[in-house]
Amino acid sequence: MKSVLIGVGQAGGKLARELVEYDERMGFGSVRGAVAVNTAKTDLQDLPFETVLIGQDRVKGHGVGGDNELGAEVMQSDTQEVLSALDGRVVAGTESIFVVAGLGGGTGSGGAPVLTRELKRIYDVPVYGLGILPGKDEGSMYQVNAGRSLKTFAREADSLLLVDNDAFRSVGESVTEGYDSINHEIAQRVGLLLASGEAVEGVAESVVDSSEIINTLRSGGIAALGYASAEAAPDAEENINAVMSTTRRALLTGSSLPDATDADAALLIVAGDQDAIPRKGVERARRWVEEETGSLQVRGGDFPLSSDRIATLVLLGGVERSERLETFLQRAKDAQEEDVEGAAERTDPAEQWTNDELDDLL
Secondary structure (H helix, E strand, O other), X not given: OOEEEEEEHHHHHHHHHHHHHHHHHHOOOXXXXXXXXXXXXXXXXXXXXXXXXXXXXXXXXXXXXXXHXXXXXXHHHHHHHHHHHHOOOOOOOOOEEEEEEEOOOOHHHHHHHHHHHHHHHHOOOOEEEEEEEOOOOOOHHHHHHHHHHHHHHHHHOOEEEEEEHHHOOOOOOOHHHHHXXXXXXXXXXXXXXXXXXXXXXXXXXXXXXXXXXXXXXXXXXXXXXXXXXXXXXXXXHHHHHHHHHHHHHHHHOOEOOOOOOOXXXXXXXXXXXXXXXXXXXXXXXXXXXXXXXXXXXXXEEEEEOOOOEEEEXXXXXXXXXXXXXXXXXXXXHHHHHHHHHHHHHOOOHHHHHXXXXXXXXX
């Protein structure tokens, strides 16, 4: 699937860079262009593609400080600058646009939904969101921002592919190390998904093309992407169990949104050496995904790729009934209520100058 990426905010820009680098390293050629958008000048400096600094008249290049309402206002005012940067990138062969953002900050969570709405108004290709949920140990502001952004982003995008930070972070990792490893994992999954719709090498017995991805995401709402891999045997028949086990792991333990198994539609992609992919295994795994998701719209196919491993991707469309998602939304709601209660209990700072609790020095 030939795609253009737009990274919004700090997290969005970093993930877009990781996706570009992965696509170039693998030689897929699926990413046809990338642009990064931010309100903080320093967050744009190390990105190897075109950048757009918005909100200069409001925040002077210093960011919005986690205020996603301000992030939305700034994007609304400066959308034309972003659209100008896309000139010549969204061309006739472009099959999708991905707006990439962390949902807990200010610029990304506020600006991404606004930009997505405008892109859908102008371009006649699917506009998808790739959103990152904050971990449960991140502050209440991030939970509230993400809760508000999630509902808006999912409404505006043709589909919102969600990544839960807690699904990837390892025990003992620093915040920086955790984000770097999460970006690497996401880039591998999404990069393979986009490449599977391209003719890379070999001829698949059951072709997976861009239309399969688009049809899987057609129902809109929230999407999730699972991944798992295993060593492959030279003979295809010996890899039937490997395909089944990686499919189970991809859906049940390797998903970007854990516990999301009920879905409106699904796409199973088995990647590996052409001679090592067992057709019986792919079909058996497809039927298992059908039973596990409760969906009658489960597509499946293989992706020829020079590798000594078998890798399985499971893309799920329409997973709003996920228990993990319900838990997060409740967490965001609780955080918002705590903020409101805390604001009501806090004393007006101006009153500190008139009360009698502290003696005047003079």
